[in-house]
Amino acid sequence: MVKFNIALDGPAxxxxxxxxxxxxxxxxFVYVDTGSMYRAVTWKIIQxxxxxxxxxxxxxxxxxxKLELKPGDNGQQVFVDGVDxxxxxxxxxxxxxxxxxxxxPEIRQRLTDIQKNLATGKGIVMDGRDxxxxxxxxxxxxxxxxxxxxxxxxxxYKEAPDSAMTLDELEADITRRDRMDAERELSPLRxxxxxxxxxxxxxxxxxxxxxxxQLCRTKVNGGK
Numbered sequence: 001m002v003k004f005n006i007a008l009d010g011p012a013x014x015x016x017x018x019x020x021x022x023x024x025x026x027x028x029f030v031y032v033d034t035g036s037m038y039r040a041v042t043w044k045i046i047q048x049x050x051x052x053x054x055x056x057x058x059x060x061x062x063x064x065x066k067l068e069l070k071p072g073d074n075g076q077q078v079f080v081d082g083v084d085x086x087x088x089x090x091x092x093x094x095x096x097x098x099x100x101x102x103x104x105p106e107i108r109q110r111l112t113d114i115q116k117n118l119a120t121g122k123g124i125v126m127d128g129r130d131x132x133x134x135x136x137x138x139x140x141x142x143x144x145x146x147x148x149x150x151x152x153x154x155x156x157y158k159e160a161p162d163s164a165m166t167l168d169e170l171e172a173d174i175t176r177r178d179r180m181d182a183e184r185e186l187s188p189l190r191x192x193x194x195x196x197x198x199x200x201x202x203x204x205x206x207x208x209x210x211x212x213x214q215l216c217r218t219k220v221n222g223g224k
Contacts, residue, residue, distance in 0.1 A: 007127075011177070023212050035098075151201045
């Protein structure tokens with residue numbers, strides 16, 4: 001199969017990571033979860049006891065940390081300075097701070113450079129907030145996944161039933177993150193002009209994956 005790059009964008013909880021991982025597995029491509037990279041930086045900042053508004057200290061910490069993405073049995077594993085933080089970066093504390101950290105220009109530029117480099121050889125499925133618009137503007141396939149805030153909250157709640165947050169609180173948090181991501185000055189969340197919008201509110205996971213795969217066949221292989 002000819003290798004090409006796939007950019008999957010969308011708001012928090014739209015299912016980007018799961019869909020991207022399954023599409024990559026089906027195509028034999030490499031999955032890159034860019035959101036986990038920002039979460040990893042946020043985790044390190046919290047571990048160091050830094051304030052999220054102390055930009056100079058955050059930038060220095062990000063420049064000095066070693067960030068690694070490795071394939072694992074259940075998807076991508078994330079390591080920070082040799083520590084496996086894959087499960088640690090999904091906490092409520094990370095959720096509450098990652099949007100603010102991701103707005104720092106120096107952080108975005110450093111991670112964007114890493115992401116662009118990962119995609120130079122093609123065969124990459126990358127998901128995030130600005131992949132189709134900023135990181136991989138020349139990706140052969142671009143998809144903007146979305147869903148209602150309530151449905152996204154329900155999915156997050158199902159993933160972490162022991163969460164300290166109620167379903168309503170999760171919905172409010174997702175709405176807050178949507179606003180922050182859309183209103184940030186640098187690389188705001190938006191659909192690329194040539195991306196296909198796919199609303200997953202009423203779709204099962206397999207239906208979403210098959211829709212993306214069909215789009216790949218249509219755009220890259222002429223529908224075959």
